[in-house]
Amino acid sequence: MSSGVLELEKDALRWSDVWRASSTLQLSAHSDTFYAYLHETPAGWHLPFRHLRERIFFWFVLAFWVHRKTGYTIGNGLALVSLDSGRAKRLSDKIWGVFLGIAEKMLCAPSKEQIRRAQEYKILKGCLLRESFGEDGKDSMILLDSLATHPSVRRQGYCGALVDYVSRQADNERRSTYLWSSNPTNTEFYNNHGYHEVAVAFLGDSNPVWKKPPVRCPLFCRKYNSDTNT
Numbered sequence: 001m002s003s004g005v006l007e008l009e010k011d012a013l014r015w016s017d018v019w020r021a022s023s024t025l026q027l028s029a030h031s032d033t034f035y036a037y038l039h040e041t042p043a044g045w046h047l048p049f050r051h052l053r054e055r056i057f058f059w060f061v062l063a064f065w066v067h068r069k070t071g072y073t074i075g076n077g078l079a080l081v082s083l084d085s086g087r088a089k090r091l092s093d094k095i096w097g098v099f100l101g102i103a104e105k106m107l108c109a110p111s112k113e114q115i116r117r118a119q120e121y122k123i124l125k126g127c128l129l130r131e132s133f134g135e136d137g138k139d140s141m142i143l144l145d146s147l148a149t150h151p152s153v154r155r156q157g158y159c160g161a162l163v164d165y166v167s168r169q170a171d172n173e174r175r176s177t178y179l180w181s182s183n184p185t186n187t188e189f190y191n192n193h194g195y196h197e198v199a200v201a202f203l204g205d206s207n208p209v210w211k212k213p214p215v216r217c218p219l220f221c222r223k224y225n226s227d228t229n230t
């Protein structure tokens with residue numbers, strides 16, 4: 001089903017949306033297998049007020065989107081997507097980046113194993129991107145990231161409309177789009193919106209402390225479509 005037909009109001013994410021959006025992102029993260037791999041470690045994450053700390057951390061992440069103007073929403077934070085067009089980082093972006101790192105350390109206090117897994121994930125993504133698109137291929141592409149709909153309004157076309165909106169913008173700029181899909185149940189959703197798997201790797205397959213099956217980490221791409229150009 002193409003949600004392009006739905007008249008859903010898509011807006012740039014605003015400061016006033018950020019608290020509600022942080023709940024959407026947090027609830028979605030909890031059903032995300034990448035997130036589980038990055039956080040379910042033997043040392044765990046047993047901080048007091050963990051849920052609130054995590055929510056505040058997501059608030060900072062989303063505030064960064066507002067600052068960078070990369071976030072889009074429907075329903076003032078009920079459905080979200082971040083669109084990273086690879087624009088060069090300004091000084092203020094770099095300062096935000098440092099600030100986010102500090103906020104993560106203070107609020108989430110990641111364990112050594114969590115930091116190691118985050119590094120493993122980063123390296124794996126870098127390798128797949130180079131293999132699939134060439135050394136700097138991704139620099140001319142748009143990254144569609146952190147797609148999430150609040151559980152109360154799923155299957156009503158919200159994220160489909162956001163994905164189509166981003167794809168149209170990419171077509172207008174004559175650029176292809178890529179994304180990481182964490183959840184196998186979303187494959188059909190992405191396929192229906194023109195995104196197809198181009199490569200796959202596995203997280204945790206050689207990690208002795210990860211007792212669950214390796215986490216499938218597929219890379220999806222949607223090629224620039226000149227037909228939808230306006």
Ligand SMILES: CC(C)(COP(=O)(O)OP(=O)(O)OC[C@H]1O[C@@H](n2cnc3c(N)ncnc32)[C@H](O)[C@@H]1OP(=O)(O)O)[C@@H](O)C(=O)NCCC(=O)NCCS
Nearest residue numbers: 001028147148149154155156157158159160181182188189
């Ligand atoms: C994946 C996710 C973002 C989809 O968001 P959504 O707003 O529910 O997406 P849509 O409503 O546009 O589409 C979802 C499905 O509902 C169907 N649908 C859309 N409108 C519908 C309607 N009015 N009635 C019935 N079904 C409908 C779509 O056809 C689609 O089906 P498909 O998966 O077979 O293609 C959402 O489920 C989510 O946040 N999941 C948790 C986080 C996550 O997995 N994020 C993606 C990381 S890769």
